[in-house]
Amino acid sequence: MGNGTSIGRVRGLGAAHSGSHHWLIIRYTAIGSLLLTVWFGVSLLLLPNLSHATVLEWLSRPVPAIAMGLFILVNIWHARLGIQVVIEDYVHEQANKFACITALNLAAFAGAAFGLFCVIRLALGGA
Amino acid sequence: MLSSILHRATGIGATVGIAVLLWWIGALVAGPEAYATFAGHASSWYGLVVLVGVSWAVIGHTVTGIRHFVLDIGAGYELERNNLWATACTVLGFVLTALFWALLLLR
Numbered sequence: 001m002g003n004g005t006s007i008g009r010v011r012g013l014g015a016a017h018s019g020s021h022h023w024l025i026i027r028y029t030a031i032g033s034l035l036l037t038v039w040f041g042v043s044l045l046l047l048p049n050l051s052h053a054t055v056l057e058w059l060s061r062p063v064p065a066i067a068m069g070l071f072i073l074v075n076i077w078h079a080r081l082g083i084q085v086v087i088e089d090y091v092h093e094q095a096n097k098f099a100c101i102t103a104l105n106l107a108a109f110a111g112a113a114f115g116l117f118c119v120i121r122l123a124l125g126g127a
Numbered sequence: 128m129l130s131s132i133l134h135r136a137t138g139i140g141a142t143v144g145i146a147v148l149l150w151w152i153g154a155l156v157a158g159p160e161a162y163a164t165f166a167g168h169a170s171s172w173y174g175l176v177v178l179v180g181v182s183w184a185v186i187g188h189t190v191t192g193i194r195h196f197v198l199d200i201g202a203g204y205e206l207e208r209n210n211l212w213a214t215a216c217t218v219l220g221f222v223l224t225a226l227f228w229a230l231l232l233l234r
Contacts, residue, residue: 027196027199030192030196033189034189034192034193037185037189041186041227044231045227045230045231045234048234050166052155052158052159052162052163055155056155059152059155068152072145072148072149072152075141075145075148076145079138079141079142079145082138082142083138083139083142086135086138086139111145111146111149114149114153115148115149115152118149118152118153118155118156119152121156122152122155122156
């Protein structure tokens with residue numbers, strides 16, 4: 001079970017001093033993602049069709065709109081953490097790693113902002 | 128081994144799925160014409176390849192993710208049981224994906 005001293009492991013601090021926090025947030029967001037992914041999949045199957053009018057009417061309602069907003073947020077958060085691990089595993093050169101993590105952060109926040117903007121606009125009848 | 132690689136691969140595939148989801152929501156906001164453009168790509172042969180692939184990635188990652196929760200509590204590390212569930216979860220990912228598309232297309 002890893003390196004370092006016993007007390008270090010007890011405090012939950014590995015060599016990077018933040019790994020266990022990252023590990024935990026991956027799990028927390030996975031729980032939210034699990035619930036909302038089931039919600040999303042079942043919703044797609046229960047909708048009579050996937051036409052513009054049908055989906056618009058669905059996502060204009062408060063509960064689906066809130067669930068969709070959370071679905072987008074929790075999945076981007078979870079994916080942001082997961083892709084970070086992939087980058088850290090395969091990109092070892094410091095400058096490249098910095099560039100990759102920066103691009104990942106920009107994409108994650110841009111995606112979240114875009115997704116929430118769309119959901120709010122649908123829910124408040126702007127579209 | 129394969130299970131671990133698959134969990135990572137499907138995780139990356141599911142991230143592609145977020146991009147598709149955002150395009151879908153964006154097209155919905157942009158109006159019927161933009162939505163028709165999205166639907167045109169989505170129902171084309173390459174669009175269906177992407178959508179089936181993304182749905183498999185999401186479902187497969189979810190199933191192997193639940194397996195990781197079980198492993199996280201320290202259960203299921205015995206060699207035979209571990210191998211059994213690794214295989215079962217991989218197969219279940221394909222089965223549930225097929226079931227999802229069957230229900231979607233037959234409704």
